[in-house]
Amino acid sequence: DMLGALKRLEREMNVKTRAIYAADPATHEQVFRNLGNAGAAVVVTTFFAVAQPLKAVAPAFPNTKFIHLYADPVTPALPNLQTVGYRQYLADYLAGIYGARVSRSGAIGYIGGASTPSLNGDFNALKSGALSVRPGIKVAPAFVGSFQDPGKAREIASQMYQSGVDFIQCGGAGSNAGIIQAANDGKGRIVSGTALANTTLGPKTLHTTIAVAYGKSLFAQTKAALEGKFVSGHYLADMKDDVVDFILSDLFLKQGDPEAAAKAREIFKEIAKVKQDIVSGRLAVPLKTTI
Secondary structure (H helix, E strand, O other), X not given: OHHHHHHXXXXXXXXXXXXXXXXXXXXHHHHHHHHHHOOOOEEEEEOHHHHHHHHHHHHHXXXXXXXXXXXXXXXXXXXXXXXXXXXXXXXXXXXHHHHHHHOOOOEEEEEEOOOOHHHHHHHHHHHHHHHHHOOOOEEEEEEOOOOOOHHHHHHHHHHHHHOOOOEEEEEOHHHHHHHHHHHHOOOOXXXXXXXXXXXXXXXXXXXXXXXXXXXXHHHXXXXXXXXXXXXXXXXXXXXXXXXXXXXXXXXXXXXXXXXXXXXXXXXXXXXHHHHHHHXXXXXXXXXXXXX
């Protein structure tokens, strides 16, 4: 998705792009410094782990525009740094409605990678959505403590399912595979992912996906920077930008239980109406970033 956006930038903006995979956190700051020293016009990076290195490096390279996708705001703001957040919590609100409608036990859950303001907001929105259609439903949060530990995520999800929860919304990035595996391990378990690639991991258990089009976001923000329209500070992308969505898995509709698939289609008729209310502004979903 994001690599495709880089290729599109090359074609449409006539620029050279380069993708760097920096898996070791100890190298993040030096990678940014190297790019700044090389005279990069725009540097785009992703996820929470790079926040501090980016904040340390950006002031030294005022002619480079730094764009941090999937990030919390930086205080104080830096003139050449734009953080981009996603109102993913709006999709989590819809996921809460879905979870409440499909749950037979009256208990649903959320498992995130870590208790960050963004993910806390996602959980609270999930809870609000569930309670909006099913007052009294139980909604339990849990956090893995890592975005790359599917083994631990599987243990947490298994315990949650065994406690009576029958629907879990993922929020753990690389840890999500373990949550989906836990859903596959038992009958009557439902899971919702956060990446389209997750659907193949649980074609019969993964009903839905909270989809964030990071590639589309990368293209839009980078294009603006290249065109001299860069705006520092924090930008929030959402459903109006066609970047955040909550979708039903085609693979589940084909391979899942036919009765469950039919019910899912009916629920999504309701969800489509709620989504339109959110986009139009008729429904304001509150954002609460503490649990």
